[in-house]
Amino acid sequence: MTEEHGPTGDRLYGDADLVRFYDIENGCAADWQYSATMAETAGSVLDLGCGTGGFLTYLEGDRQLCGVDPAKAMLDVARARPRGHTVDWVQDDARTVRLQRKFDLVVLTGHAFQVFLSADDRRAALATIAAHLSPEGRFVFDTRNPLIEDWRSWTPDETQRGFEHPDLGLVTCWNDVCQDVRTGIVTYETHYRAEASGEMFSASSQIAFPGQSELAGMIEEAGLEVEQWLGDWLESAYSKASADIIPIGRLKR
Numbered sequence: 001m002t003e004e005h006g007p008t009g010d011r012l013y014g015d016a017d018l019v020r021f022y023d024i025e026n027g028c029a030a031d032w033q034y035s036a037t038m039a040e041t042a043g044s045v046l047d048l049g050c051g052t053g054g055f056l057t058y059l060e061g062d063r064q065l066c067g068v069d070p071a072k073a074m075l076d077v078a079r080a081r082p083r084g085h086t087v088d089w090v091q092d093d094a095r096t097v098r099l100q101r102k103f104d105l106v107v108l109t110g111h112a113f114q115v116f117l118s119a120d121d122r123r124a125a126l127a128t129i130a131a132h133l134s135p136e137g138r139f140v141f142d143t144r145n146p147l148i149e150d151w152r153s154w155t156p157d158e159t160q161r162g163f164e165h166p167d168l169g170l171v172t173c174w175n176d177v178c179q180d181v182r183t184g185i186v187t188y189e190t191h192y193r194a195e196a197s198g199e200m201f202s203a204s205s206q207i208a209f210p211g212q213s214e215l216a217g218m219i220e221e222a223g224l225e226v227e228q229w230l231g232d233w234l235e236s237a238y239s240k241a242s243a244d245i246i247p248i249g250r251l252k253r
């Protein structure tokens with residue numbers, strides 16, 4: 001693990017050569033839209049695992065905004081956004097960061113919660129949420145439902161795609177995947193090939209798929225309570241068939 005690849009060691013977020021593809025492949029989706037609606041009544045918002053800062057800079061209105069991420073290359077993109085100067089960007093780890101500030105809304109968007117690979121990592125991230133919530137504040141995050149086994153389709157054949165990059169021209173990309181059946185941790189590769197030069201950019205990433213009952217216990221242990229368990233961003237209640245597990249809650253009363 002080198003500093004170049006960030007404290008989490010994942011080139012996908014730590015290597016500027018790969019980060020330049022992030023905003024082309026990811027962007028405003030239903031999670032940002034739903035969380036932005038929650039932010040309308042919040043005077044302050046903390047985004048843990050904020051990445052390239054798309055969500056915070058998408059928010060309208062005047063409020064205190066803070067984004068935390070360990071990956072410098074992601075934060076460099078965030079800082080350079082037109083509204084990047086309106087956000088306090090903090091290069092740190094969501095498991096351990098303590099900002100000595102409270103927020104009305106704490107979010108983790110884009111399935112960022114799945115970067116916490118062990119139960120201890122997840123407990124630590126939940127403790128960080130609890131430590132930064134104001135008395136009436138709310139938290140929300142999404143994590144893919146392990147019962148759906150979404151990762152099974154992240155094969156080269158099923159993920160082959162392409163896009164035009166402003167500097168590199170046509171880029172072809174695909175994923176590959178394997179699961180450790182013992183831990184449930186999924187390792188997926190992301191490959192980008194610049195067709196004009198033949199140059200390849202690749203990363204190997206790991207994510208966890210905690211189940212709803214494990215999360216429910218940990219959230220309670222962290223001193224938080226869930227008001228709603230959603231199963232998607234259309235506000236369907238969570239069920240075993242849901243694509244996502246989305247707890248929305250607050251500090252335990």
Ligand SMILES: C[S@@+](CC[C@H](N)C(=O)[O-])C[C@H]1O[C@@H](n2cnc3c(N)ncnc32)[C@H](O)[C@@H]1O
Pocket residue numbers: 008013026048049050051052054055068069070071074092093094095108109110111112115
């Ligand atoms: C899937 S991306 C999501 C980024 C962003 N939230 C979004 O919606 O586009 C996951 C992010 O989590 C960050 N990350 C990895 N380990 C982390 C940690 N220990 N604490 C906080 N963020 C972390 C990565 O650097 C990356 O930016």
